[in-house]
Amino acid sequence: MSPSTVIIRNQWYVAAYGEEITGELFARTICNEPLVIYRAEDGEVVALSDRCIHRRFPLSKSRLISGDRIVCGYHGFTYDREGTCVAVPAQTRIPKGARVASYPVVEQDSLVWVWIGDRELADASAIPRAPWLAQEGWASVRGLEKIEGRHSLLMDNLMDLSHETYLHGGYIGTPEVADTPITTEVDEAAGVVRVSRHMDDAECPPFYANSTGMSGRITRWQDIEYQPPCLYRLHSRVAPQGHYPAEGYVPGHDADDDPGAFHTEIVYALTPETDHSVHDFWMVARDFAIDDPEVAEYLHTNNRTVVLQDVDALTLVERVITEEERVGGTVTERSINIDTGALAARRMMKLLARAQGDEMADTPARV
Numbered sequence: 001m002s003p004s005t006v007i008i009r010n011q012w013y014v015a016a017y018g019e020e021i022t023g024e025l026f027a028r029t030i031c032n033e034p035l036v037i038y039r040a041e042d043g044e045v046v047a048l049s050d051r052c053i054h055r056r057f058p059l060s061k062s063r064l065i066s067g068d069r070i071v072c073g074y075h076g077f078t079y080d081r082e083g084t085c086v087a088v089p090a091q092t093r094i095p096k097g098a099r100v101a102s103y104p105v106v107e108q109d110s111l112v113w114v115w116i117g118d119r120e121l122a123d124a125s126a127i128p129r130a131p132w133l134a135q136e137g138w139a140s141v142r143g144l145e146k147i148e149g150r151h152s153l154l155m156d157n158l159m160d161l162s163h164e165t166y167l168h169g170g171y172i173g174t175p176e177v178a179d180t181p182i183t184t185e186v187d188e189a190a191g192v193v194r195v196s197r198h199m200d201d202a203e204c205p206p207f208y209a210n211s212t213g214m215s216g217r218i219t220r221w222q223d224i225e226y227q228p229p230c231l232y233r234l235h236s237r238v239a240p241q242g243h244y245p246a247e248g249y250v251p252g253h254d255a256d257d258d259p260g261a262f263h264t265e266i267v268y269a270l271t272p273e274t275d276h277s278v279h280d281f282w283m284v285a286r287d288f289a290i291d292d293p294e295v296a297e298y299l300h301t302n303n304r305t306v307v308l309q310d311v312d313a314l315t316l317v318e319r320v321i322t323e324e325e326r327v328g329g330t331v332t333e334r335s336i337n338i339d340t341g342a343l344a345a346r347r348m349m350k351l352l353a354r355a356q357g358d359e360m361a362d363t364p365a366r367v
C-alpha cells in the first residue's frame with residue numbers, strides 16, 4: 001500500500017503561530033486552499049481565500065485599509081472581513097453574491113486554528129489543546145518547516161520514535177529508544193492514539209543533559225498522544241535514574257505533582273499544505289530553566305537540527321514513493337512491532353477519510 005495523500009478537510013488545523021499574524025496581509029496554503037490571513041482592528045484573526053474573484057490576483061499581495069478591508073492590488077475589488085465584495089471600480093452596482101470564501105478561525109494556546117471544510121461542522125470545542133504553550137510556569141521555543149512530502153509521512157515519522165536512535169543519534173537518540181518496546185492504545189471515542197515507551201535506565205542524550213544539567217543514567221518516559229490528523233503531543237519526562245512519580249501521575253498533566261523530574265512537552269501541528277507537502281509546526285515547552293535564555297537558545301537550535309534531519313529523510317522518502325507510484329502504481333512496505341502506533345493512526349485516518357467519502361488503501365490489521 002502507498003502512504004496516503006488524502007487530505008481530511010473537516011478538521012481544525014494550525015494555520016499559523018499567533019505571533020506570525022499582524023496587521024499585514026499574510027499568505028499560507030492549507031489543504032490546497034490559498035489563504036490570506038490578517039489580524040483585524042479588534043485583534044481577531046481573519047482568514048479569506050487568497051484569490052480575487054475578478055481575475056484571481058492574490059489578495060495577500062494587495063492592500064489592507066482601515067475598516068479591515070482588502071483592496072485588490074490589480075483592479076480594486078474591495079472585500080470586507082467576511083469576504084463580501086463591497087466595492088468594484090467604475091460602477092456602483094456590485095455583482096450579486098460577489099464574495100471570496102471566508103474560513104472559521106480560533107486562536108487558542110498561542111496557535112491560530114482554521115477550518116477549511118464544511119462550515120456547519122466547525123465546532124471550536126473539538127480543537128485539541130496544548131496548554132503548556134501559553135501557561136505560567138512554562139516556556140517554549142518553536143519553529144516551522146515545510147516538508148515536500150505528504151502529511152502521512154510526517155505522521156509515520158512522529159509515531160515511531162525508534163528512528164531517534166538512527167536518524168537523531170548524538171541529539172535525542174540513544175540505544176535505549178530503539179531497544180525499549182512500546183505500548184499502543186487507541187481511544188476511538190476521543191479520536192486519540194497513545195504510544196508509550198518507558199525507559200527505566202537510559203543514557204541521558206545531549207538534548208536533556210545540556211538543558212537540564214543532569215548527568216549519568218536517567219529514567220526517561222515518552223508518552224505520545226496523537227489526535228489525527230492535526231495535533232501531536234509528546235509528553236517527555238526525564239529524571240535521575242530510579243526516580244519515579246507518585247502513584248496516579250498522568251503524563252501531560254499535573255507536572256507540579258511530580259517534583260524532581262523535568263517535563264518537556266513536544267508539540268507538533270501537522271497541517272497539509274497540498275497533497276504532497278505539509279507544514280511542520282514544531283514546539284518544545286519546558287517546565288525547567290524557564291527564564292534561562294541559553295537553555296532556550298540551545299533547545300531551539302538543537303530541536304531545529306533534529307527537525308531538519310526529519311525533513312531531509314521525509315523529502316527523500318516522498319521522492320522515492322512518488323517515483324514508485326509513477327512507474328508501478330504500488331509501494332511495498334513491511335511493518336514490524338515498532339509500527340503499531342503509526343498503523344493505528346493510519347486506521348484512524350482511514351475512518352476520517354471514509355467519513356468524507358474518500359477511500360484509503362487498507363492498513364494491515366496487525367503486524
Ligand code: FES
Binds near residue numbers: 052053056074
Ligand atoms: S483581479 Fe482583483 S480586481 Fe481584478
Ligand SMILES: [Fe+2]
Binds near residue numbers: 167168306310
Ligand atoms: Fe525525528
